[in-house]
Amino acid sequence: MSWSVVQDMAGDAIVAVAFFxxxxxxxRNMIGLAQLLIAAWVFATRIEPSESARELWQRYADLxxxxxxxxxxxxxxxxxxxxxxxxxxxEYPEHEVIVVNDGSKDDTVGRLIAAFDMYPCERTQVAxxxxxxxxxxxxxxxxxxxxxxxxxxxxxxxxxxxxLGFARTPLVCVIDADSIIEPDGLLRAAEPFMHDNGRxxxxxxxIRVANGCTVKGGSLQxxxxxxxLVPRFQVVEYLRAFLTARVANAQTGTLMLISGxxxxxxxxxxxxxxxxxxxxxxxxxxxxxxxxRHLREQKRDYRFAFIPDIVCWTEAPAAxxxxxxxxxxxxxxxxxxxxxxxxxxxxxxxxxxxLLAMPHILLEDVLGPPAELLGYxxxxxxxxxxxxxxxxxxxxxxVSIVFGTGLSVGTLALEEQQLRRTPSARSLIxxxxxxxxENFGYRQINLWYRIQGVRRFLxxxxxxxxxPRLGFGAD
Numbered sequence: 001m002s003w004s005v006v007q008d009m010a011g012d013a014i015v016a017v018a019f020f021x022x023x024x025x026x027x028r029n030m031i032g033l034a035q036l037l038i039a040a041w042v043f044a045t046r047i048e049p050s051e052s053a054r055e056l057w058q059r060y061a062d063l064x065x066x067x068x069x070x071x072x073x074x075x076x077x078x079x080x081x082x083x084x085x086x087x088x089x090x091e092y093p094e095h096e097v098i099v100v101n102d103g104s105k106d107d108t109v110g111r112l113i114a115a116f117d118m119y120p121c122e123r124t125q126v127a128x129x130x131x132x133x134x135x136x137x138x139x140x141x142x143x144x145x146x147x148x149x150x151x152x153x154x155x156x157x158x159x160x161x162x163x164l165g166f167a168r169t170p171l172v173c174v175i176d177a178d179s180i181i182e183p184d185g186l187l188r189a190a191e192p193f194m195h196d197n198g199r200x201x202x203x204x205x206x207i208r209v210a211n212g213c214t215v216k217g218g219s220l221q222x223x224x225x226x227x228x229l230v231p232r233f234q235v236v237e238y239l240r241a242f243l244t245a246r247v248a249n250a251q252t253g254t255l256m257l258i259s260g261x262x263x264x265x266x267x268x269x270x271x272x273x274x275x276x277x278x279x280x281x282x283x284x285x286x287x288x289x290x291x292x293r294h295l296r297e298q299k300r301d302y303r304f305a306f307i308p309d310i311v312c313w314t315e316a317p318a319a320x321x322x323x324x325x326x327x328x329x330x331x332x333x334x335x336x337x338x339x340x341x342x343x344x345x346x347x348x349x350x351x352x353x354x355l356l357a358m359p360h361i362l363l364e365d366v367l368g369p370p371a372e373l374l375g376y377x378x379x380x381x382x383x384x385x386x387x388x389x390x391x392x393x394x395x396x397x398x399v400s401i402v403f404g405t406g407l408s409v410g411t412l413a414l415e416e417q418q419l420r421r422t423p424s425a426r427s428l429i430x431x432x433x434x435x436x437x438e439n440f441g442y443r444q445i446n447l448w449y450r451i452q453g454v455r456r457f458l459x460x461x462x463x464x465x466x467x468p469r470l471g472f473g474a475d
Contacts, residue, residue, distance in 0.1 A: 008153055011387050018382045021375030022392065024367050025400050031360065032240075032407045035248035035412070037247025040249050043418045055072045063194045066094040066169045067186060067264070070163030072156045073099055073177035077106040079315065081115045086180040088143055089219060096145045098163045099177065102133075112148050117141040123149075124125055129161035129275040130154060136364060137166075142381045156260065157283035164275050167267055176261040179314040180210065180220055189264040189311045198301050200290060202265045204250075204258035205310025206242040208421065209235045211318060220313055224426040230323060232434035239411045243419070250306035254357040256292070258304070260284035262312035265439045269295075280340075281462070282333015282407060290339050291381035292353045307420065331453025332461075334365035369450040372400055376444065401439045408435035 038153030069087050073080055080099070087097045101109050112118055118138035125134075131152035140146040151162055160174050171193060173186065189203045211234075226232055242259075249255040260283065273294050276283045288304070296303045317323040338345075338361060345362065347354040379396045382388035412428075412435055415421065422428045 011385075013386075014378060014382050014397045015387050016379045017374065018392070018396075019387055021371045021378060022396050022399070024363065024371035025375060025396065027363060028368050028372075029399055029403050029407065030152050031363075032404075033246070035244045036407060036410050038248035038251055039244040040414055042247050043414065046280050051369045054057045057426045060067065062093075062474045064187065064190050065170045065171055065191060065193055065458045067096075068163070068167035068267075069095060069097045069173045069175060069186075070104055070167065071097065071099045071164065071175050072159030073104065073108055074153070074156070074159070075106045076177045077104070077111050079178050081111050083177050083180060083407075084112065084116065084146070086219055087175070088146060089183065090181060090186045092190070095186065096147065096167075096169065097143075098147045098149060098157040098166055100149045100151060100163045102155065102159035103194045104150060104242045107475050109148065109150055109207045113138065116143060116146055116148075118146075118148055123147060123166060125162075125165035126163045127271055128464075129165050129271070130158045131278055132158055132162075134162065149453075154278065155281075157278050157280070160283070161275040161278075164267070164270060169453065170267060171264055172267045172270065173262070174260065175263075176314060179207075179261045180215065181205075181262060181312045182220065183241065183312045185262075185295045185312065186264075188307060192305050192307070193264075193266075199268050200266070200305060201295070201302050202258055202263055202288070202304050204246060204255070204264075204304070204306045205262050205312055206246075206308045207259050207261045208311050208313050209238055209316045209331055210313035211316055212280045215311065223421065223427075225422075226318075228318060229437070229442075230319055231316050232430060233438045235322075236310065236412070236435045236438055237430055238316075238407050239415055240408060243413050243415050244407075247308055249357075251303065251332075252356075253303070254352055254360070255306055256288055256303045256353075256361060257285050257358050258306075259312075260287055262310070263312045277340075279462070280333055280336045282337055285333055285336045286340065289326065289337050289344075289358075292357075293341055293344055293350065293448070296350050296353065311421065320445065322451065323446075327446055327449035328453035328456055331365060331369070331450040332457045334361060335454065335457040338362060338366065352425055365450075369447045370454070373444065373447040375452060375462045401443075404443070405436055405439050408438065 023372040071083065071087065084097065086101060098114060118140050121137055121139040123137040130151065132152040132356065135150045135152065136146040138150070147166065149162055149166060164172060171190065173189070175181065185205060189205060191350035192200055192203055209231055212224045213220055214222035214224065225235065246255065269291065273290055277286050280286050317326055344350045344354045345358045375396055378387065383390040383393040409432070412431060416428065422431065
């Protein structure tokens, strides 16, 4: 084989890779645009929710089903007391709080015992779904609806299953221990179950970044935006994910993820499938995909709902160190779920889930990150070598960066028009600048972190890399 032939083959391969990268990025952004338009239509045509918590209480207090709040906690001594205070203070007729200490190495249990006057008690599980041993259960002398479960470390899914085993109510809410729900959030989440005929399986809510906000006594006193850039970039990401993607997916019946930070579920359905899987680092995605699969295989009529007016505030990684672990874990969890449920992919048996939702996860989480990251290198190189029209490289950067920025700004405009949770014009400007700047460095770093998640998946690395916490109010 002559050298010229080898050069031609190499050139053809580079051009093919360049076109593949362009097509993948283009499709991802087109889907993002479609989700933004669907979300805008949903907000424009929906019945406005009640703004008054008192009105909600008067309307639904007698209809509200009892709820158990399950908060898995691992090394959360910095924020656990504030979080539990917020859970106990929720405006809801009947709810129990179960904090599951998952073998923390810090003083999480000690902080809880001191703050809430806890004492050892006996409590029997109605279903044993966890794989690790329960060390001790604690009740509170001050709050009869608070239970603390101390167990051996088994990671978040095992801790959630332990709490699920102690729950006795029709509905369970799984929430991160470093998160704070707005006082009327639980009542808003339970409202769809009050009008349901048995089809509703779960309700998700919007997750917002608490970094920079003022938290006192377990409640959010003041909404603000962090001074640091990394949390501000995440504000933009969370708005895109929850204000456009989740709203659009719920509207089209393709909602595949209810965030592990907050989700309200019908307890009996979770017990049917054995709760959360223990052998994945992406337990929240796997749970919803598993529920879809289980219910469709049983040919049951069901639905998932998403309510953007439910807001759960969570502490996001304050620096790139910590963000890397989180994003790699999310990527690894997506790949684990796709491989485990690969039989659903393009399978008409699973309806729109198999034909639309699962391929979208494939595009977004498997093909997307390496294609975009590779595109930043391959397309300019191909243009410089004369293998590709330079306008193709310009178009790639337009689609990936300029178009991506437009989607972020459009989402921010939708938030300001519909929900108006940004407290001031100054904060809005800060987020707006983050929406413009995130595509120049931060986005590419995130892609690299997700590639690390692919590497961890291929190595079958099941270790849980924790995210460093500063505690509420730190910036």
